[in-house]
Amino acid sequence: MRFTNFTNSVNPVFVTAPNIDTIVSLAKRRGFVFPSSEIYGGLGSAWDYGPLGVELCNNVKQAWWRWLVYERDDIEGIDSSIILNRLVWKYSGHEATFNDWLVDCRKCKGRFRADKIVDNKCSSCGASDWTEARPFNTMLQTKLGAVADDDPTALAYLRPETAQGIFVNFLNVQTTMRRKLPFGVAQVGKSFRNEVTPGNFILRTREFEQMEMEYFVSPDAEHSKLVDYWVEQYLEWFSSLGLNRENLYLYEVPQDELAHYSKRTVDIMYRYFPEREKPWEELMGIAWRTDYDLSIHSKNRLDAEGKRFNPDSTDDLSYFDEASKQRFYPHVIEPAAGVNRTVLAVLMDAYSEKTNDKGETRVILKLSPQLAPIKAAILPLAKNKPEIVGMAKAIKRSLQPVLRAVYDDTGGIGKLYARQDEIGTPFCVTVDHQSLEDEAVTVRNRDTWEQERVKVSDLAEHLQKRLKPYPVVTPEVS
Ligand code: ATP
Numbered sequence: 001m002r003f004t005n006f007t008n009s010v011n012p013v014f015v016t017a018p019n020i021d022t023i024v025s026l027a028k029r030r031g032f033v034f035p036s037s038e039i040y041g042g043l044g045s046a047w048d049y050g051p052l053g054v055e056l057c058n059n060v061k062q063a064w065w066r067w068l069v070y071e072r073d074d075i076e077g078i079d080s081s082i083i084l085n086r087l088v089w090k091y092s093g094h095e096a097t098f099n100d101w102l103v104d105c106r107k108c109k110g111r112f113r114a115d116k117i118v119d120n121k122c123s124s125c126g127a128s129d130w131t132e133a134r135p136f137n138t139m140l141q142t143k144l145g146a147v148a149d150d151d152p153t154a155l156a157y158l159r160p161e162t163a164q165g166i167f168v169n170f171l172n173v174q175t176t177m178r179r180k181l182p183f184g185v186a187q188v189g190k191s192f193r194n195e196v197t198p199g200n201f202i203l204r205t206r207e208f209e210q211m212e213m214e215y216f217v218s219p220d221a222e223h224s225k226l227v228d229y230w231v232e233q234y235l236e237w238f239s240s241l242g243l244n245r246e247n248l249y250l251y252e253v254p255q256d257e258l259a260h261y262s263k264r265t266v267d268i269m270y271r272y273f274p275e276r277e278k279p280w281e282e283l284m285g286i287a288w289r290t291d292y293d294l295s296i297h298s299k300n301r302l303d304a305e306g307k308r309f310n311p312d313s314t315d316d317l318s319y320f321d322e323a324s325k326q327r328f329y330p331h332v333i334e335p336a337a338g339v340n341r342t343v344l345a346v347l348m349d350a351y352s353e354k355t356n357d358k359g360e361t362r363v364i365l366k367l368s369p370q371l372a373p374i375k376a377a378i379l380p381l382a383k384n385k386p387e388i389v390g391m392a393k394a395i396k397r398s399l400q401p402v403l404r405a406v407y408d409d410t411g412g413i414g415k416l417y418a419r420q421d422e423i424g425t426p427f428c429v430t431v432d433h434q435s436l437e438d439e440a441v442t443v444r445n446r447d448t449w450e451q452e453r454v455k456v457s458d459l460a461e462h463l464q465k466r467l468k469p470y471p472v473v474t475p476e477v478s
Pocket of ligand 1: 202203209283285336338
């Protein structure tokens with residue numbers, strides 16, 4: 001548990017989330033995340049995003065898209081299909097190698113991922129009697145069309161990563177957008193993996209969302225330096241989302257643990273388990289995937305014996321460099337992040353508790369303003385006064401085109417403030433009797449609980465100024 005100094009005289013201490021369970025309970029209680037299919041007993045660690053959760057996820061995705069696709073000049077966006085031609089997964093190597101290693105506990109018959117076992121002990125029964133490890137392909141299968149159950153030609157996969165949809169579209173993007181290296185292609189969307197042991201809330205699920213970007217560079221670029229560059233970029237971006245640098249840790253993946261396509265991978269880990277001796281779990285990875293993907297999908301690549309490596313491909317995903325008059329397969333630096341793991345990290349870092357002067361403990365979700373599901377709550381001080389209610393509703397409607405606002409009169413003002421603090425709303429705007437005369441409202445700040453009087457005519461500008469995203473520093477790629 002980490003304590004941070006807080007200089008407000010009302011209360012000197014903020015406490016961050018002590019464990020994931022605290023967030024699970026807040027998320028369910030306040031409409032962020034619900035267990036999926038709960039009325040039928042749930043579905044093995046699947047989760048549904050509620051009214052506030054969907055806003056938070058959308059805000060994370062929009063922040064990422066804005067940062068990479070809009071604010072930079074070297075990245076395009078795409079949205080490819082979830083189900084691709086099966087040959088994509090054959091040649092990418094996923095059919096043969098996208099495996100987890102499985103072991104069974106001989107005592108309790110539990111089944112686990114071999115690389116996640118701590119101290120050689122079964123996490124269910126404590127025994128250390130394991131079967132031999134064996135591979136298990138984690139791509140989720142489906143069948144396309146009205147075919148017989150045993151028709152092998154109908155087999156298809158739900159994508160386990162969004163990246164392949166980018167690689168097979170490399171030439172489409174490069175030629176239509178007339179791009180020269182270096183440039184990137186970003187995609188956000190669902191991916192699926194038949195995880196052996198899903199769990200820890202939204203950290204590991206079988207259906208999840210990724211934000212992946214493939215950054216294409218020349219074969220003689222400084223690839224390792226570019227990995228470092230993107231690591232730095234993402235550390236900056238996570239800071240702009242409100243994550244504390246102390247809760248992030250860089251893990252250089254050892255050679256013998258690298259994926260089949262990678263020459264170097266750095267994982268950014270987050271302290272998801274502050275209560276444990278081993279608190280870190282992967283938030284995202286940044287991999288140098290070499291020219292592996294573009295070359296294996298290309299018809300002109302030859303194998304060691306001089307034969308076509310890929311006789312099924314009808315095109316060659318090579319690039320002609322005008323300056324050097326050379327043709328080659330670009331190399332790729334891939335930062336791959338998870339929406340759900342980002343959301344969980346953001347919630348854990350934003351969670352704080354504060355005790356007021358009456359000794360009551362309040363939860364305050366100190367979300368960065370750009371991520372807060374609701375930016376301003378408009379609250380009438382007296383809900384039985386039609387003039388006050390009318391004015392509050394009119395203010396809500398006038399703010400809506402510029403920022404997400406809600407109207408709420410379902411409790412006393414203290415309760416309404418506490419509710420908004422708990423879901424991370426940066427500002428509460430209270431309409432009182434005085435407002436009817438002076439055309440002004442009280443704006444209360446979530447983090448300081450300070451209040452100021454603002455003219456209704458200045459309100460939108462006043463709030464917008466204070467809701468600006470934290471800046472991300474984005475140097476040019478050298
Ligand atoms: P892990 O080792 O934790 O299984 P990974 O190294 O297989 O993760 P990548 O293939 O690098 O993960 O995927 C990129 C990102 O996608 C991860 O860093 C994570 O944020 C997200 N991700 C991957 N698998 C899952 C999952 N099952 N549930 C939620 N997010 C996931």
